[in-house]
Amino acid sequence: MSAIAVPARRPVLADAVLPRATWLTDLALVLGGAAFVALLAQVTIPLPIVPITGQTLAVIVVGASLGARRGAAALVTYLLAGLAGAPVFAGLTGSIAAVATPSFGFILGFIPAAFVAGAFAERSWDRRSWKAFLGFVAASIVPFLLGVPYMAMILNVVLGAQYDLAGILQVGVTPFILGGLVKAAIAAVLIPLAWRGVRAVDERA
Structure with a gap:
């Protein structure tokens, strides 16, 4: 019986910048990541049901x-902070009542989305822009897998609306396609650029 080869985890940007990280460093990175998501959550374009934000x-x-x-831990921290009342969600909001809003499923979906983006990075997909873009588009799709069914449940079951499948897609998917591609493209430029900066510093050291 032959063993199945599992690709080794490769360093991500945080590992390259902080090669001797401790658990305290990891904690700081997780908290910093949660704060960064909270910051970009305030970049919003209002829509009737779910706003477009910089969160993705x-x-x-x-x-x-x-x-x-x-x-993923950073996004769990972000989620728990918002549910505890910290004003980290879009519009400087945050409370346990967020679970009854149509957009909450997308916030839940951010956790596996961050994991997927990180998994691609751990396989060095973040070093080249075209591979990064493909991986980041895949990660961008993940929140919709939770967010759209959750939104449909809140709208139709909790709020008593009458959205059919076409209506749900119209308010929960279509408005976000172009923005999602743009945000994936921005990340696919920024992350490889950061890697080039790290390599340039290493070469000068």
Whole structure:
């Protein structure tokens, strides 16, 4: 019986910048990642049901920079902070009542999205822009897998609206396609550029 080869985890940006990280460093990175998501959450374009925000860009950058586990931990921290009342969600909001809003499923989806972005980065997909873009688009899709069904449940079951499938897609998917591609492209430029900066510093050292 032959063993199945598992690709080795490769360093992500945080590992390259802080090669001798301790658990305290990891904690600081997780908290910093959560704060970064909270900051970009305030960049919003209002829409009737779910606003367009900078959160997805932040989720991708945090996941790719910190790696799968730390990236997901940062988004768990962000989620718990918001539910505890910290004003970290879009519009400087935050409370347990967020679970009853149509957009909450997308926030839940940010956790696996950061993990996916980090998993691609751990396989060095973040070193070249075209591979980074493909990986980041995949990560950008993940929040919709949770967010759209959750939104449909809140709208139709909790709020008593009458959205059919076409209506749900119209308010929960279509408005975000172009923005999602743009944000994935921005991250696919920023992360490889950061890697080039790290390599340039290493070469001068």
